[in-house]
Amino acid sequence: MIYGFERPLFGDIALRIHLVVGDRYAVMIDTGMLGFEDMVKQALDFLNQQGVPLAFIVNTHAHHDHIGLNGWVQAQTAARVIGHAWGRRWTEDPDTNYQEFVLAFPDIIADSQALREEVRDTMGIPAPVDMGVTGREHFYPGGFDVELIELSGHVLGEVGLLVAEDKTLITGDVLIGLNLPMFHGYVDPEQFRKSLGTIRDLVTAGRVTRLRSAHLPELHDPAEIMEHVAQREQAVRNIESLILDIARGDALSLKEIWLRTSDASGKRPEFRGLAMVAGHLRQQCRGGRMEVQRDRYRTL
Ligand SMILES: [Zn+2]
Helix, strand or coil, X not given: CEEEEEEEEECCEEXXXXXXXXXXXXXXXXXXXXXXXXXXXXXXXXXXXXXXXXXXXXXXXXXXXXXXXXXHHHCCCCCEEEEEHHHHXXXXXXXXXXXXXXXXXXXXXXXXXHHHHHCHHHCCCCCCCCEEECCCCEECCCCCCEEEEEXXXXXXXXXXXXXXXXXXXXXXXXXXXXXXXXXXXXXXXXXXXXXXHHHHHHHHCCCCCEEECCCCCCECCHHHHHHHHHHHHHHHHHHHHHXXXXXXXXXXXXXXXXXXXXXXXXXXXXXXXXXHHHHHHHHHHHHCCEEEECXXXXXX
């Protein structure tokens, strides 16, 4: 009753959407983005063959490659759009999405044609969000239960779907890509750690044994899922201590810390990593391990 549809995104990274199909209705998890219409059409054709209506689109989070064909799908179905309450503005307004996701620090990263093409132009006609969720809600598509699980941190609002009888967790980007040329990133390190802990707890409790996601190959057993969680927990610790080391002398600007963190990690400096570094700096200042004066940060 869970089906994945995918196409290559770049390199060996896929872009994938899922269908959860019950006796009464189906739920589509994410809609991809412009250029992936044939992938989504394959899913819609499959549902037509099954004779099951698409009742809901659930956006795991409001990044462009997860919401980009919401309007395209809604124009062909009666599907209602559900997403984390935090992401409503980004889902309904691609310009706000682009502005706040990509150009959050305009004096460090300026608007460019390349960035527009990568992000803004991949979002098609938006659809209104019919319901904002925060996790713990349930669907009953007919024959089984689906629970939404809060998995925020990569963005400020993200949910996954737990299909209890399959012990399968369907996720967006919470298991971030670690081998990309840039930081895939998270904006709130504390919340991100909590979400990794949520997955760990679900596996420990025996409620999850398989994990599907938007970009990674399917994880088939608890040990494999735990390994992926541990790698991300380690990555957060590494970046945190790297940032603390970098700012352990002269006070540095966000831009300087971001460039040095990217360089030391072998990552191309770009907007996702910038938001991630800014998130770490906020957390460290709140926790008293760093201070900021006139926009320059120093480790205490
Ligand atoms: Zn994402």
